[in-house]
Amino acid sequence: MKLLILDRDGVINFDSDAYIKSLEEWLPIPGSIEAIAQLSKAGWTVAVATNQSGIARGYYPLQTLEAMHARLRALVAEQGGEVGLIVHCPHGPDEGCDCRKPKPGMLRTIAEHYQVPLAGVWFVGDSKGDLEAALAVDAQPVLVKTGKGQRTLEKGVPESTLIFDDLAAIARELI
Numbered sequence: 818m819k820l821l822i823l824d825r826d827g828v829i830n831f832d833s834d835a836y837i838k839s840l841e842e843w844l845p846i847p848g849s850i851e852a853i854a855q856l857s858k859a860g861w862t863v864a865v866a867t868n869q870s871g872i873a874r875g876y877y878p879l880q881t882l883e884a885m886h887a888r889l890r891a892l893v894a895e896q897g898g899e900v901g902l903i904v905h906c907p908h909g910p911d912e913g914c915d916c917r918k919p920k921p922g923m924l925r926t927i928a929e930h931y932q933v934p935l936a937g938v939w940f941v942g943d944s945k946g947d948l949e950a951a952l953a954v955d956a957q958p959v960l961v962k963t964g965k966g967q968r969t970l971e972k973g974v975p976e977s978t979l980i981f982d983d984l985a986a987i988a989r990e991l992i
């Protein structure tokens with residue numbers, strides 16, 4: 818199967834250093850919804866792996882996160898596509914969980930759900946932790962310049978990282 822895994826904040830929707838704390842703050846990056854819809858219509862399974870330490874920090878409840886993901890699914894469905902499994906890490910940086918990126922726990926969860934190996938699977942992110950999570954399970958690190966991506970790029974990325982302007986450019990590459 819054709820599996821593509823996406824980070825959320827800074828890849829699908831705009832990110833904020835103040836976290837995305839409400840449905841109103843959750844705003845798709847132009848072209849991202851269309852890209853996901855086109856990819857899924859072209860046979861790609863598009864899954865999401867997202868750190869959401871804002872839950873542990875008490876910035877927003879799980880219900881708000883679920884509302885954001887319902888909005889994502891509805892917007893993609895309006896374009897005739899669908900979003901696959903969305904996995905989030907609700908923990909804070911000091912909780913020592915196995916799912917918070919750069920740990921690859923969420924990527925493994927997605928791979929086990931679909932019963933596919935992770936080797937070479939593209940994981941698209943905007944932060945260094947996304948790239949490190951991909952490398953930890955032999956997936957392909959892919960950086961987009963949206964969100965924190967340009968800052969991440971300027972700090973240096975693993976040499977095997979593929980770099981694209983945004984998710985729309987990735988869809989054009991893969992379809």
Ligand SMILES: O=P(O)(O)OC[C@@H](O)[C@H]1O[C@@H](OP(=O)(O)O)[C@@H](O)[C@@H](O)[C@@H]1O
Pocket residue numbers: 824825826827832833834835836837866867868869870871910944
């Ligand atoms: O990019 P994904 O994984 O979808 O989500 C990132 C968010 O959970 C937040 O992650 C935080 O990092 P800390 O969790 O505080 O280290 C900060 O980078 C916030 O700006 C950002 O909105």
Ligand SMILES: [Mg+2]
Pocket residue numbers: 824825826827828832942943944964
């Ligand atoms: Mg991100």
Ligand SMILES: [Zn+2]
Pocket residue numbers: 906907908914915916917
């Ligand atoms: Zn976690």
